[in-house]
Every structure is written in C-alpha cells, then in structure tokens.
Amino acid sequence: MTRNLDFICMYKVPYFWDRFNISHMKTNPIRLLPGFVLSVLLCQTWEMGYTRQFPARPPNIIFIMADDHAYQAISAYGSTLIKTPNIDRIAREGALMSNGFVTNSVCSPSRAVILTGKYSHINGLRDNGTYFNGAQQTLPKILKENGYRTAIVGKWHLWSEPTGFDYWNILPAQGHYYNPPFIKMGKDTCYKGYVTDIITDLALQWIDSNRGQPFFLMLHHKAPHRNCMPPLKYLHQFDEVKFPLPATFNDSYKNRPALQRQQISVAHDLDLRYDTKIPCDTCAVTTINSWAPAEWQREIERLTPAERRQWDSAYALEYEQFKNIHDPAALVKFQFQRYLEDYLRCVLSVDDNVGRVLQYLDEHGLSENTIVIYTSDQGFYLGEHGLYDKRFMYNESFRSPMVVRYPAKIRPKQQVSQFTLNLDIAPTLLDYAGIAIPADMQGASMRPLLEKGKTPNWRNEIYYHYYELSFGLTRHYGIYTGRYKLIHFYDPIDAWELYDLKKDKLEINNLYNDPRYLKAVKALKERLRSLQKFYKDEVNW
Template sequence: MESTRKITRIVCLLIFLAGTGGKVEAQSASGRKPNVIFIMADDHAYQAVSAYSKALIQTPNIDRIGREGALMRKAFVTNSVCSPSRAVILTGKYSHLNGQRDNGTYFDGKQQTLPKIFKQHGYQTALVGKWHLFSQPTGFDYWNILPDQGHYYNPAFINMGKDTTYTGYVTDVTTDLALDWIERNRDNPFFIMLHHKAPHRNWMPPLKYLQDFNDRQFPLPHDFYDDYAGRVALQRQLISMKEGLDIRYDSKVPCDTCAITKVNSWAPAEFQREMERLTPAERRTWDDAYRSSYKAFAAIKDKDQRLRWQYQRFMEDYLRCVRSVDDNIGRVLAYLDDKGLSENTIVVYMSDQGVYLGEHGLYDKRFMYEESFRTPMLIRYPKGIPQRRQIDDYALNLDVAPTLLDLAGITVPGDMQGVSMKTLLQKGKDKNWRKSVYYHYYEKSFGATAHYGIRTERYKLMYFYDPVQAWELYDLKKDPHEMHNVYNDAAYAATVKELQQQLKVLQAQYKDPVP
C-alpha cells in the first residue's frame, strides 16, 4: 500500500515537472532569480540627467529608476573612453588586466565575463546595441550589435554574425530589439545588456525632436574660455569646441566653402555618408527643421560669434538625443510594469563615461577632470533596494559586475577587482567602503596625454606621462571646477607627498605597473 502511494506521488511529480518544463526554481514566486536589464548610453553626461541637475533637461524616466531605487551621486569610471569602459563593466577588472586599454583593440572574449557567469547559473543572456569591442561577443545566447560606432538613421546591425539593416531611428530600433527578445524569454531568468549609441557624437536627433530646445539659450559654462594655464596636457589636446567641432558633421550645416581642418579632415565625408542614410522624406523633414540654422550660420562673420553659435547647436542636438534615450527608458519601464516583471527585475542605467558639455571649452571625454571622469549611475530593484536612496560613497563602473552577481545570489569571482555595492544599496552605508578612487587612461588620440591619478574627498592628483610629463593637483574644496593646478604650491607639499603614497598603494592593490 505504501509503495503504491509512493509511486502515485512520483507520477504526480513527473506530470507537474512536465507541465512546467522542469523549471521549478524559475517559476517559483519565492525562488525565482531576479532578471537583470543593464542599460548603458554612450557619452551621457551626468549634467544632462535631471536627477543630478535640472539646469539643462528633464529626464523623468531615467530619474524614475533612481527615485524607485538608488542614485549614485559619486559614480566614476576607471578609464574614460568607450571600449575600455565597456570591458571594465564586462570583467570587473581594470584595463591593464582585461587587456582593453584603448579604443581599437580587439577585446579578448575568451576571458571570464559577466554574461558568461549569468549563463552558467541558468540565465538567458543577450546583448543589443552598441558593442564597440570589435571582437565577436561571447557569453550571449543572442546578440545583435551596431558595427563600430553605428549610425543614427536606418542603422545597420550585425545579428548573430549576419549583416542586417533596420528602418527607423537607432535608439528606437535598439529598444524594439531588446523588448522583443525579453518578450520571447521572460519565462526564464534573463540578463540583457541594452546599449544605446546616443548621445554620442555626431548627435543626430530623431525627426520628432528636431526643433526642440529652439527656444532655449544655453548659458556658456563659466570655464568655457579656460586658457589652460599651468596644465600642459590641456594645452595640447584637440577636443576643444574652438578647434575640434566641424561645421558640417557636428553643426549639421552643409557648407562647401568651409575650411577643412587637420583635426577633422575626415568629417565632411562622414557627414555626407550619414545624410545619405536618410530616406528622401526624412531628408525633407531634416532640411525644413534646420533651414533657419543654415541661414543663421551664413550671417555669422565673427569667429567668437561662430563659436558661441556652435555651442548652442551642440547643446540643442545633444539634448534632443538625450530626450529620445529617456523616452526609450520609459518604454522599458512601462513594459516591465505591464508584464508584471518590475518587482523582480534589476534595472541599471548609466553611461560608459561622462562627457564635457563645454566645460573647459571641451566637448569630448578622456581626461580625469570631473565631467568625463564622473558618470550617471542609477539602480532599481524593488525586491532588494529601498526607494529614494541617495548614495555619496564612491561607486565605480568596476563595481557593476560584482554588484549584479551579488544581488542575483551568485558568488562573485575572487579575481574581480570591483566590490559589490549590495550592502551600500540596501543599508545606505558600508563602513568598509573605499575612500579614494584610482584612474588610468592610456590613449593619445585627439591630442590626449596618457595619465593616472587618485581622487579623494578633497583632492585630485594626476600624473601625465606620455607624451608630456607633468603633475597636477586640485583642491576640490576651494576649486571644484579644477581651474588652478596647485601641485607646485609650497602650501600643498605635504598633501602631495601623502597623495603620492596613497597612489602607490592603489597601484599595488590593483596590480597596475607604474609606467
């Protein structure tokens, strides 16, 4: 009799397992692993997220992530340029260990990465959008990526190795592809990296926003005319708005008579290629929207007036692109709400690095100065993170991988150099948290200088070593905009000595050989 009951229970269990596909843990209300959506924009300045500052734009959907979770007020990157930052996020290791020191190097996909670990623990994994690591993605069940930088209009993608072109605007298309994949895989725990091209140069907005911000006059940053006194690395850079912006490619003005500079000799032809991607109907809408800009530029005679005009054009197009990113974040959040997935889904929004919006007269990134060194970072997980957390401790892109694994209940590999922010996110503080940040940038493109440095609550010390050699020190309490290099000021001699020692400690900790 007892054996009959056992057989009956086994048969019932087998019938149940067959009906659930054997995914008991995945379907259990209490045991289901959290889904993860990691959303990253390219060159989205924290200054252009209203959760950080309301001076430039309202970003209600991005803000919602922080409002319903945590806002990292002091998030930084370890190497402020696209490919290296992405590699750091994937591996949880500094550039010198993951091998991706600069743009243009092929990422070693054989190494341990975040998606591979999630996949090993039963997750469906996907990557959609900007990859910019040149080698073929690994660790993903599905990937559909933009080649190189990608295009804003009617973009080409590489779908699991197959060249594909989609109709539409790249931010919308990327979101469409991501949501389609989630819809097909939402019955299992999933991890997806949703990587937007926007708002990266050349800042081509969607048609519906081409005339937004036309009524705004953006004030110049107070340091727009920075003369770079006492800072030799800034004196040789080629990313200033004064010298680096191209009338055609950046300001969207077709001009056959405008000078072609050494800095942007490639820009006119690239602008033409971008415009050829627009359909005839899209081109008519584009020209109608920008006609007043063409006329305004034609009337400019003074160089400084042209610089100021280009700054306004840059800000208009940049923020139009940001507005589209925010719209699409809203689409993702609305989808999660509609499908009942919000409660058990971790959503991260950040940029691969910050960017200058005219500060120091610049428009790019690369340097350890605050605007490119710092990045927006917002994290929501209703089941695991209290709402409205505002965290002032130092977070790094290095911490993303260990944090997501820890929140998902997965053991963090011991060789990851980042630290899980789980305690910080859940309790709002962690007594053992870092008190300083280490940075190392290697590239010499666009006139940049390789450098490394340390940031503490009050000071930032940097050493530029290739192709020029120079130290810079900033007292962030007295000089938050980093205008005055006080390295050679005798009053700071003891501070320099102490920071240089701390720098050596960090380099040893992260196993970074001193150049």
C-alpha cells in the first residue's frame, strides 16, 4: 500500500497537474479534475497517517557484466535471434540505454575504465596484455571507504590481484567453462559445474552473508566469450533454427585497408575444432585455420566422462553435417551457423542466471533498494562485416548494451537515448550512493538521465581510442556524433575513414576522400582534436 501511494504522489499527482495546467491544455480540464482531486486527497491522507518509504540506507549495488554480449543478442534491444526475458525484465522495470558505448572495445581495458571512470591512457591499461595498477583509485575502494561491503566474483582478467574488495573469487585469466578453477582470495580452488551457474551461486552466497549493510557486488560472467562452450542442457537448443546472414556479411572492405588486413573473419579465422567443435584432427580443409589445438584439448578435457559422452553425442550430429559439405561457400555458412548456435546457447544460460539474481532479491525483500545493472564489457560482431570478435569502432563492437533498474528512484519502462559510456558507470553509482564523485573521473553521472530523462550540457559526441595490434588489427581513434563517424587508423597503417550514418547506417561507404565531405571532415577533425585535448590524450597525427 505504501509503495503504491508513493508512486501516486511522486508521479501521478505531478502528471495530473501537468495535464491540468492551462499551458499544456490538450483536453477539457473538467475530465481530468476527478483524477487530480482523488490523487491529492490520497496523498494528504497518506502523509497524515503513514511515513513515506524513502530508502533508509544507501542502495545496494549489483553490477552484472557478461563478456562479449552483443546488443544484437538481447531481445530488449530488438533481437530476432533470441529471447532474453530476465535481462529484458531489468529494462522493463527500469531503463534501457539505447545509445551506450565504450571508450576502447576490448576486454581488459573496458574493465579498467569501469573500475576507474577514466580513459585507458589515464588508468594505464590500454590492451589485454597490460597489468592493471590496483594501487590507483577505483570504484570499489571508494565505496568500501564509505561503509559498503564489496566483492567481485567471476571474470577479472586484469592480471593483478583485485584491490578494494572485502571478498574476491575470480577466474584465472580467461577462465574455463566446465568444472572451472578459481582463485579465492589468493588461493587456488575448483568447483564442479558450469561456470555461469557457479559464478551466480558464489555471488548469491556472498550476498546472503552481507546483506545486513549496503553492499557492492561485481558479478562478472565469462560467457559468452570465445569459444562459447554451452551448458550441457542447451546443447541442442537452436538445432532447428537457420540464422540468416547479416546484410554486411559479404562486405568487400573496399577503400578500408584496416578491414582488409584483420584476422577476425568468420570465413577465414574461426577454427574448426576450437570454435565449431568438429572433432576432426586430419580434415583436409584449407580455408579454416588450425588454431590453438592445445587450447581446444585443455577445454574439452575438463568434462567428466559422463559429460563428455553427452557432449560427443550432441556434436556428432554437427560432424555428420560437416562431412557432407564440399563447397567452400557452404562451409562458411556452416561455420556461421555453428558459431551463432553456441554463442546464443551461452547467452541463454547468462539470462537464466540473471533471473536467479532478480528472484533472490524479490524473495529477500531487497529489490526496492538495490541498483541492478546489466551490461557487457563491449559490443560484439555476430557476422556483421563478416566478423566475429570486437575491437573496431564500427557500431556492433563500439555500441554496448546496458540496462539499469532501481525501483526506489528510477521509473520503469524508460529508454535513454543520450550518448552514455562505460566511463559513466563509476560516477553514476557513486552519485546514487551519496558519495562525492572525484574530480579526476572523466565520466559523468547518468542519474539525471535515469530520473529526469535529460540533463543540460550532456555530451553530444564520443571519443574512442583502441590500441591493440593482435589479430591483424590497427590502432585507431575516432569521433562519433550520431550523424558522422570519423576514424583514424594510425599503426601500422595510416588511413582515415568517414561514414555518413544518416545515409549509410551499415558503415559500408568510406567517404573520407569524397570532395562533397571536405567541410565535414575539417570540422570533425577540429572537434576530434578538442576531445583529445579535453580527455588529455596526446596523440601525434
């Protein structure tokens, strides 16, 4: 009853008054008067007889992050590939960030940005091979200093030991899908089961022991990261589905030399055993790399004998299909189909476990005053431009999903269209916790967007900088304005790309050398320079 009246007084009375106000008059005011009067009387009666239920303490925070979860594989974002009812529930009961992006689309750097609220060149972690300096200021340290219990469970992937956490139980490096080893507070341990379930089990056990005071939990899933090994219960999911190739799957890469040299294509760079799970050590296939045979062996040997029999039975069906393929083009389509099947099977398990967290909060009366964020460390290609993986500043990699629920403060069914970044997560959570945001954090609190739908002077352009050279990639930085995207690839090649997204949403036509866009290029370069100066990223063009 109290929560319902809180909703009426917070939202319905202002709504009726706004509609009744003569400056907004769109209907006969007499028709709205009964609703307005009833709402006012209810609120007056309530305020005399009830105490309004504002949160008695700072909010609990559960930050759930998957690894490589594309927005194209979340039904709240309009996916036709899969249904994700539990992730969708967070969006439905809170807010969906429809223009969320990352500053550097690769795993370790993204995690460092989230922890620090600072770009890669400031926090010191530019690529996946760099050691994170845990001595610096981080979100969990600040929360812990202000009375929060803090924990991280799951994928860490920052090479150094976690700091700022009362409890940590993390996967070593990339971790494993089956019967995985963990490092619990510095000590090696191992758990039986599937990694996504285990991470959730450990997270809920920790909440159970710490919900007597405000808590901050980073719940980091390994899935659906390559090589996408599904839970055994979903081995046959999507067997009967034929996924269409994305519109840009056969992209020619014309006038884009950085794409021409990449090594993350479905057609040439997925491995037959590691990615497609075809048990074939002697197949005479020249179009598929024989990549990391030892890695594949280490993964499959983690299964128990009973699990291995179930696994072999399921993938024997895939092998039978493979043996009948003789056309190279058909083989590429087969690879794509297998890639999506296993990727989406892993996503189903992630969504199931998000549901377990939400159910736990409901059952223990924690939902109202707990912020739940679901996101990914970056976007991911599901065959767009013929690619898997991430890294490039093209939309599928650069754009990342983010949904946020906090019933005490955030109204349901919101869609935030402003440009948001993983850079903004730390400032936002500190703001909601009632803690001053450090001046050296480079992000901004999303709270005004989440509660009011807008805020003055919010960013209208985004700066991006990617540093890795692995997989044939090229270092690059760029600016995104909504209408235009300008990218400078600078190492080991030197090339510029410009996309007019109003005319070319799929990012196919590089217009950098088109004389009709000379003024646009000049203006964008000036704005790009300004962003680099603002974020203190000294780059030699």
